[in-house]
Amino acid sequence: MKSNMSEPARPYIRMNGAGNAFIVVQAFEQPFHPTADQVRALADPAAGLGGFDQLIGIEPSETADAFMRVWNADGSMVQTCGNALRCVGWLMLEATDKEEVVIDTLSGPTTARRASLPSGRVGSGSPPGLTTAAQTQSRVGSGDPAGSTTAAQHQVTVDMGAPRLEWDQVPLSEEMDTRGIELQVGPIDAPVLHTPGAVSMGNPHVVFFTDRQDDAFVRGSGSLVERHPLFPEGVNVGFAHVLSPDHIRLRVWERGAGLTLACGTGACAALVAAARRGLTGRKAVVTVDGGQLTIEWDQATNHVFMTGPVQVEGAGFLPEA
């Protein structure tokens, strides 16, 4: 977004994490503070960016390799985003050649590392790391915006830290046992919506255990629960079908973004909620619409580790404000 004609157009990289769609903007040299209206305008397909679930700004940090700022498509600025942490983590790993990078967020710092080296970088060209805006622009100008890595997928592991499990950490508006909360979901009287688990991964999640995951049910129930008064900050709504002690099928109606192809913090919340109920062990594959995430709630550290794919889809320039 240019504030005046003298400023160059703002480059971005389009990425996804297991299908969770992001527009990533480098804000190391030039601050990036879109208003909620501007974020909504950018999320509108008419903006030409292809729509996104979250808009991501990568800022300098005194205490980490970068600070990651997250806006949902509805314009709300939120605490964190697990799949974006993996995407930004990969960009920073490529740009710094470090084995591990620290990405700070409004809900605290996380660390990212390569889960396994990609099967060789496809073609030549520098990786879409966080080079200078000019280098990004030149690469974008070259029509090969993200080097030749757009076809490759990269597996990245993020240490998401410890889950927050107290009612006032989720947060809920009243004291409850977060292992199984009492929630009346409007006119929808479906037993599958009883006693979901509630977990914060730095952002609020409620997880229903059900085999009902059709679009109509997920959209209908998710949109009702997202703004339920029991969740004063709103909530991401997961629908988890436990297939076995180490495999969950998950769909998530995201706060501020709706039904997405994947939700990283949602996958972490689903594993933690299921393990607390003895429905799974502390490690499981979580199959989401856009792919698979491996989640482990480590006993020794109490930290949740998420591993999954990262893909660079392309790059471009943001439209003018």
Ligand SMILES: N[C@H](CCC[C@H](N)C(=O)O)C(=O)O
């Ligand atoms: N909608 C979420 C933010 C993005 C979470 C999701 N995309 C992820 O990968 O964790 C919220 O409002 O808390």
